[in-house]
Amino acid sequence: MICLGIESTAHTFGCGIIDGKGRIYANVTDAYKTEKGGIHPTEAKLHHEDVKDKIVEEALKVANLKLEDIDLVSFSQGPGLAPCLLVGLKKAKELSKKANVPLVGVNHCCAHLEIGKLMTKAIDPILLYPSGANTQVIAYDGGKYRVFGETLDQGVGNFIDAFARYIGLGFPGGPKIEKLALDGKNYIELPYVVKGMDVSFSGLLTNLKQKYDSKKYSVEDLAFSLQETVFAMLVEVSERAMAHTGKDELVLGGGVACNKRLQQMCRIMCEERNAKFFVPPNEVLVDNGIQIAWLGILQKKEATKDYDKIDIKPYERTDDAEVKWR
Ligand code: AMP
Ligand code: MG
Secondary structure (H helix, E strand, C coil): CEEEEEECCCCEEEEEEEECCCCEEEEEEEECCCCCCCCCHHHHHHHHHHHHHHHHHHHHHHHCCCHHHCCEEEEEEECCCHHHHHHHHHHHHHHHHHHCCCEEEEEHHHHHHHHHHHHHCCCCCEEEEECCCCEEEEEEECCEEEEEEEECCCCHHHHHHHHHHHCCCCCCCHHHHHHHHCCCCCCCCCCCCEECCEECCHHHHHHHHHHHHCCCCCHHHHHHHHHHHHHHHHHHHHHHHHHHHCCCEEEECCHHHHCHHHHHHHHHHHHHCCCEEECCCHHHHCCCHHHHHHHHHHCHHHCECCHHHCCCCCCCCHHHCCCCCC
């Protein structure tokens, strides 16, 4: 069985093609970018409308397949920006009708966990999912994917991007902050905001902006201290989730997980508690169509041609998604 998956929750429009054995045929994406950063939902939607046909054609070409070879179509149902999600739904419906195969909507966050499992062979992991809009610690427990900890305000990627934008680095800021941090020499004390199992970034952002404006600190030291503080917060919450659930595997997902220092800190934590640590390749850490196609395969029994029953779910939480595939 071959599934074609469409991703369009936020910046990225992606098309992935995978089969039931987890063999990847294609993973093509195009991201909406702005010079100064930030995301305007209507502009992102226009970007997706612009590239959607080209991306799907390109994916089929890379896969060396025709639309008739596809057995199933899946799309990201949420969480995400409604205007962007609608472009994905429309394209997915169109493909499903043309190929005369059923369609299934999937949860974007669960897809990060499932692709992480597929690509790393982790069995029952905790997922640390730090991305632009999302920051969650997720694991399967009692019939659902539960959120063990999450951000109380913005996603860690958006927070890093916002600070990067403030100091004139442009978008996306994550990789630029990572590079600057390598030259940081002094740790500057910053607010460390873990509340129970949750984290929060807005106070940290204000504090960092004030420190930058004071001109007392180098940008390298600020970038270094930002990473050390924020990643320690994420590692603490992940470790507590592992201890609480008794799970001994940690998998990363989400764009911020491309960061080598975050990976290193997670690896050290896992080594210290004799747990296994897995990092999937960057192309599935960032938003992509492959994870959507793979979860489509797992949820194939829920696929239908009854299109009136299928809609987007912009506010669907990880723990709202019904997990019938495990
Ligand atoms: P996503 O929303 O999962 O597609 O991820 C996008 C986010 O990942 C953006 O906020 C980027 O700044 C961030 N990001 C990408 N690469 C890195 C990196 N090396 N370090 C930190 N953040 C990163
Ligand atoms: Mg994502």
